[in-house]
Amino acid sequence: MKIASYQELKNWQKKCQNNKNYKINVLVCTGTSCLSSDSQTLVEMLESALESHNLQVEIKVIKTGCFGFCGQGPMIKIEPDEITYVKVKVEDIEDIVENHFLKNTTVKRLLYKEPGQTKLLEKSSEMQFYKKQMRVALRNCGEIDPENIEDYVLNDGYFALAKVLENYSPDEVIKIIKDSGLRGRGGGGFSTGLKWELTRKSPGNEKYLICNADEGDPGAFMDRSILEGDPHSVIEAMIIAGYAIGANNGLIYIRAEYALVTERLRRVITDARKYGLLGKDILGSGFDFDIEIKLGAGAFVCGEETALIRSMEGFRGEPDKKPPFPSQAGFRGKPSNVNNVETFANIPVIILNGAEWFAKIGTKKSKGTKVFSLVGQIRNIGLVEVPMGTTIKEMIYDIGGGHPEEREIKAIQIGGPSGGVITKEYFDTQIDYDSLVEMGAMMGSGGIIVMDEDTDMVQIAKFYLDFIQDESCGKCTPCRIGTKRMYEILERLVNMEGSPEDLNSLRTLGRIIKDTSLCGLGQTSANPVLSTMKYFPEEYEAYAYKTKKTKYSIDPKKCVGCTKCAKACPVECIEGKIREPHIINESECIACGSCYEVCPVNAVIKP
Amino acid sequence: MKNKIMDMSTLDKRLLKELDDYINSLDGDKQEHLILVLHKAQELFGYLPQNLQLYVARKLNLSSARVNGVVTFYSFFNEEPVGKYRISVCMGTACFVKGADKVLERVQDLLKIQKDRISEDGLFTINDVRCIGACGLAPVLTVNDKVYGKVKPNDVDDIIRYYRGLENENS
Numbered sequence A: 001m002k003i004a005s006y007q008e009l010k011n012w013q014k015k016c017q018n019n020k021n022y023k024i025n026v027l028v029c030t031g032t033s034c035l036s037s038d039s040q041t042l043v044e045m046l047e048s049a050l051e052s053h054n055l056q057v058e059i060k061v062i063k064t065g066c067f068g069f070c071g072q073g074p075m076i077k078i079e080p081d082e083i084t085y086v087k088v089k090v091e092d093i094e095d096i097v098e099n100h101f102l103k104n105t106t107v108k109r110l111l112y113k114e115p116g117q118t119k120l121l122e123k124s125s126e127m128q129f130y131k132k133q134m135r136v137a138l139r140n141c142g143e144i145d146p147e148n149i150e151d152y153v154l155n156d157g158y159f160a161l162a163k164v165l166e167n168y169s170p171d172e173v174i175k176i177i178k179d180s181g182l183r184g185r186g187g188g189g190f191s192t193g194l195k196w197e198l199t200r201k202s203p204g205n206e207k208y209l210i211c212n213a214d215e216g217d218p219g220a221f222m223d224r225s226i227l228e229g230d231p232h233s234v235i236e237a238m239i240i241a242g243y244a245i246g247a248n249n250g251l252i253y254i255r256a257e258y259a260l261v262t263e264r265l266r267r268v269i270t271d272a273r274k275y276g277l278l279g280k281d282i283l284g285s286g287f288d289f290d291i292e293i294k295l296g297a298g299a300f301v302c303g304e305e306t307a308l309i310r311s312m313e314g315f316r317g318e319p320d321k322k323p324p325f326p327s328q329a330g331f332r333g334k335p336s337n338v339n340n341v342e343t344f345a346n347i348p349v350i351i352l353n354g355a356e357w358f359a360k361i362g363t364k365k366s367k368g369t370k371v372f373s374l375v376g377q378i379r380n381i382g383l384v385e386v387p388m389g390t391t392i393k394e395m396i397y398d399i400g401g402g403h404p405e406e407r408e409i410k411a412i413q414i415g416g417p418s419g420g421v422i423t424k425e426y427f428d429t430q431i432d433y434d435s436l437v438e439m440g441a442m443m444g445s446g447g448i449i450v451m452d453e454d455t456d457m458v459q460i461a462k463f464y465l466d467f468i469q470d471e472s473c474g475k476c477t478p479c480r481i482g483t484k485r486m487y488e489i490l491e492r493l494v495n496m497e498g499s500p501e502d503l504n505s506l507r508t509l510g511r512i513i514k515d516t517s518l519c520g521l522g523q524t525s526a527n528p529v530l531s532t533m534k535y536f537p538e539e540y541e542a543y544a545y546k547t548k549k550t551k552y553s554i555d556p557k558k559c560v561g562c563t564k565c566a567k568a569c570p571v572e573c574i575e576g577k578i579r580e581p582h583i584i585n586e587s588e589c590i591a592c593g594s595c596y597e598v599c600p601v602n603a604v605i606k607p
Numbered sequence B: 001m002k003n004k005i006m007d008m009s010t011l012d013k014r015l016l017k018e019l020d021d022y023i024n025s026l027d028g029d030k031q032e033h034l035i036l037v038l039h040k041a042q043e044l045f046g047y048l049p050q051n052l053q054l055y056v057a058r059k060l061n062l063s064s065a066r067v068n069g070v071v072t073f074y075s076f077f078n079e080e081p082v083g084k085y086r087i088s089v090c091m092g093t094a095c096f097v098k099g100a101d102k103v104l105e106r107v108q109d110l111l112k113i114q115k116d117r118i119s120e121d122g123l124f125t126i127n128d129v130r131c132i133g134a135c136g137l138a139p140v141l142t143v144n145d146k147v148y149g150k151v152k153p154n155d156v157d158d159i160i161r162y163y164r165g166l167e168n169e170n171s
């Protein structure tokens, strides 16, 4: 069945509505995190339990993308009541079917409680984690079956495309996107509308529209979650963008590690073709557009747009000098427009709700919302979408729930291997493109790593540099050799073989690499080191002057004398009587950390 | 004089046929699909030995240097055989701050091999990956496609014992 006009799409939506004769939907999160906790088995067990009670005609089990609250997964949400069960295990399914569906009583023990509180929350919208969030790019994630095109159409899917093809010229589309103030979510924050305009104006009638789904920042998974939870929204946006810039060919460049997502994308693309939403004469408009998938093969630098294009052409993914920009000469030397997954996910809603609606969200120069992956030493690990301008404090305390063991959070790292740290004194900073840059960090793709008082900032910097020098493509010397030298210095420092001069060398090298590297990878590679050096000089000095403590110790004021640490210590170097403070014999301690892990009252002090 | 590692006659004919069929099924400029073809070749053969690279080069009418250049650039491609059970320890940032380095160390100690190496019995290879998108479960380790979350160094013993057990059952 091909849908050939706006009206036909409308009719189809009505038909989908009528097809939906289930009274109850059971949404089960099958995002990567929950899948790893066996949510697939939950789905199968739910289905067979419902069938054995002959309930499958009224109740439908839907596998959705990520709900975002990964720390409480696997989660199950039952609509229309929105009752949400958390940390559901295989053993709980019986109980849910027996009580919730047959007896109509809520299974209280599976409801969520805020930490330290006793009140049971029935609905996900009552949870602190969701209260300050605003889901625009993630609007359908966790709400629909991502592979069911009818679910997407029911949520007004492909209506933005139909509206565009029926009512707007390409220039009008570009104006809407420009007026919305949308900036690229892949890191650079360049105006999306302006980029489209540049590519549209580039001479030539063969142009390419590229979706960057390389998601290289380690510790970030928002693009994956969007593609997994709502792939049609990206497809729809790509068609709209193709129409706007004058391209008939779309390409998605996706990381090799995302094999399941790739399979899903292929199925979804086939479906869209079947309904005439991709291919020739889309929705009867005369506009042709199709999408091809290109696979990456594990190289971080391929997220950089010129490297990405080389890789799509079947070469080593080495960046090229800009200009020429991809909008002038990109894939196959033709004008090409590269946008990030999350950037695309915003497009259909902007078209449907209007530019002003979008421009009202956020701050003066950063409009709309941003998706972050919130990880590290934080209670509510997960995927979070907030309006630009939300403060770091709100992010980590209101949404993130603070530290899981109430230790002090000393900093966050934002922007991945190109980014920097922001310390607790600055947690009132509003998160938007410009204020982060002012702080010496950057938005990057939206990975936020929360670090507590025990995190060793020199080790963190070393970790990022290890990543960078591993991923440097080697094309230019400052990046290839320079990051290696920096890494060696850091290694020397943490092995207590360094000297105070090393700190100066780090700064100088960092500056040179920044100024002389060809691509963004090299230019930003020193950021994690320079930024931690700026805010935590004492941690570097402790290594450089060899005053760094390396052994564990016990705070006698906190120790309750439970003996757990003494039992756990593999070299038996902890002494003390029961219910009396224990002492570590530091000369024998091998710094294995076992005592630290087992202590119930956090009395063990990490070096 | 025939170079042994370049000898293509030792490659499995049935798998080569499958690879040929795949290459023939690709639309458009085949050279542009080099990376896709290498993915397929690795999926079929498990890794990309030199003679297989040469085969792909001939098939796509590319120089073998170009093919090797691409294979060595991308970390996803292996030039060495990989174990039946591929243990990947996530070294993404979320996992790192939760102690993934200790997990990796433990795996290496237990199997007595370094990362990117194959164990003597050919059963295991270890490598590190950068974020598999399950940061909520950090630290994370995968064995082939199975994901293990919140892994403590001590859990590694059980995991490896489990796969060794599978082997003993089989034999």
Ligand SMILES: Cc1cc2nc3c(=O)[nH]c(=O)nc-3n(C[C@H](O)[C@H](O)[C@H](O)COP(=O)(O)O)c2cc1C
Binding pocket: A183, A184, A185, A186, A187, A188, A189, A190, A192, A212, A213, A214, A215, A216, A217, A300, A301, A302, A303, A304, A305, A306, A338, A339, A340, A341, A343, A445, A519, A520, A521
């Ligand atoms: C080293 C490096 C890695 C990058 N990785 C990514 C990435 O994984 N995903 C992404 O969308 N953009 C990445 N970028 C940014 C892209 O070059 C490009 O600016 C972006 O995809 C444009 O899309 P946007 O305007 O929608 O943000 C990276 C840039 C650099 C320098």
Ligand code: SF4
Binding pocket: A301, A318, A319, A471, A472, A473, A474, A475, A476, A477, A479, A480, A517, A518, A519, A520, A521, A522, A523
């Ligand atoms: S800066 Fe680094 S990654 Fe970028 S081109 Fe130069 S060597 Fe390659």
Ligand code: SF4
Binding pocket: A552, A568, A569, A570, A571, A572, A573, A574, A584, A588, A589, A590, A591, A592, A593, A594, A595, A596
């Ligand atoms: S760190 Fe390890 S060796 Fe040192 S005291 Fe604690 S348990 Fe013993």
Ligand code: SF4
Binding pocket: A554, A558, A559, A560, A561, A562, A563, A564, A565, A566, A581, A582, A598, A599, A600, A601, A602, A603, A604
């Ligand atoms: S585990 Fe903690 S409280 Fe118990 S004896 Fe050791 S230091 Fe004291």
Ligand code: FES
Binding pocket: A218, A219, A220, B090, B091, B092, B093, B094, B095, B096, B130, B131, B132, B133, B134, B135, B136, B138, B139, B140
């Ligand atoms: S950092 Fe390990 S799964 Fe994301």
